[in-house]
Amino acid sequence: MAEVSVLVGAQWGDEGKGKWSDHLSRDANVVARFQGGNNAGHTIYVDGEKLVLHQVPCGFGNNDQILALTAGVVVNPGELWKEVSLLSERLSPEITKRVMVSWNSFVITPWHIHLDKKSEESSLNPIGTTKRGIGPTYQDRVSRLGLKFYEYLNPKYREAWVNKMRRASDEFAAYFERNKEVWEEFFCASSHLSAFAGNVETLLREMILRTNKKIFLEGAQGVLLDVNHGTYPYVTSSSTIAAGAACSIGFDPRLITKIYGVAKAYITRVGGGSFPSEDLGEEGKLLGDKGQEYGATTGRRRRCGWFDAVAMRYAQDINGFDSILLNKLDILSGFKTLKIATAYKDQSGKIVKEFSNRFHDLTFMEAQYEEFEGWEENISNVKRFAELPEKAQTYIKAIEELSSVRVEYIGNGPNKNDFVTC
Ligand code: GDP
Ligand code: IMO
Ligand code: MG
Secondary structure (H helix, E strand, O other), X not given: XXXXXXXXXXXXXXXXXXHHHHHHXXXXXXXXXXXXXXXXXXXXXXXXXXXXXXOOOOOOOOOOOEEEEOOOEEEOHHHHHHHHHHHHHHOOOXXXXXXXXXXXXXXXXXXXXXXXXXHHHHOOOOOOOOOOOHHHHHHHHHOOOOOEHHHHOOHHHHHHHHHHHHHHOHHHHHHHHHOHHHHHHHHHOHHHHHHHEEOHHHHHHHHHHHOOOEEEEEOOOOHHHOXXXXXXXXXXXXXXXXXXXXXXXXXXXXXXXXXXXEEEOOEEEOOOOOOOOEOOOHHHHHHHHHOOOEOOOOOOEOEEEOEEHHHHHHHHHHHOOOEEEEEOHHHHOOOOEEEEEEEEEOOOOOEEOOOOOOHHHHOOOEEEEEXXXXXXXXXXXXXXXXXXXXXXXXXXXXXXXXXXXXXXXXEOOOOOOOEEEO
């Protein structure tokens, strides 16, 4: 039987998915991204060198793995080509033979990027998107106006798409006329990418159904940014949850064999939207400084706060995580007191223990904390749970109990071997 693992972010993104994806997929035959686009920034270290992946999945454990982008992904062709070129220069030219893009994925065009920027710049309550054109591309997918990757690669089909869009929108027609060079460059990138296009979903389904191969499915963003279950409208435009992997590829979801959730030992968020356990004081600033919390895609400073067990219980219920990979515990060394949000107080003073994804409620929720004593020791070299300072052990056990999760590994540094086994 095939092994099908899914890894997703359990918070608001940037939990350190890249590091774990690279580590846990080391003997996988295929590593595939199943949603999102180059809004993601996944940091990994290969032979001590830092790499930030935006579209290519983080599977560099062996040289034979296929690196796939499935139908649920949105692709920026020019940026993808740049990324693959960089990887082939820095890692190995063989990479170009391993990348495979679903011909059913949708293409982010200059128009979509233009719309994303325009709506962010003109909005009174901007989402704080990455301005990579993600939302408008998914919007056109559901409006049935999207440009599929196989259409983009074929001059005849893409011309038909341009004509369809011109008829659908005068604004598009004017934008197209005004930016002829941009479009030319955009279509030019297709010459590099034809070799990558393939029927990714059929290949993966065959492997899942009729082989005993290992398939590793990498999510982007996080559960709380999911378009259905996240803190709407401050979300991304795709299904970031584990079940989204089965939708994006099209297979029996019961064939998923392991679901990993990645979280930080505290919590961060980039962009707008409510954040009940955000710490706007000195401690929050310290978390950001020590944790070097700057976006891997946009460089924006991430908002920081305390581990939120209410949100984690919600994420656990939605995804059914078999285990949690808890990163950045090393950043908490030296804090005198640590806090975990265990409930929220609503506007009427009532204590609630369930996460509300209704933005209008969540905005007024005040996090209620349980406090824990911190530890001074540097934990960067610890390998086993029993070797952690006692107070760190208590903190981890509290996270497990308060959120009803099982922590399998704890991250104590940015490299893929920097972890504590529980
Ligand atoms: P992703 O988008 O979920 O892949 O996460 P990002 O790459 O955007 O952000 C995670 C950041 O934390 C990166 O800079 C990682 O190198 C770093 N990181 C991951 N795990 C750990 C950890 O356990 N300790 C420390 N100190 N840094 C970590
Ligand atoms: P990774 O995969 C953190 C956030 C944006 C914004 C919202 C919508 O690295 O964890 P979008 O451009 O997707 O329309 O923006 O989602 N966002 C992320 N936050 N990590 C990410 O990816 C993100 N991708 C999008 O900041 O709030
Ligand atoms: Mg990131």
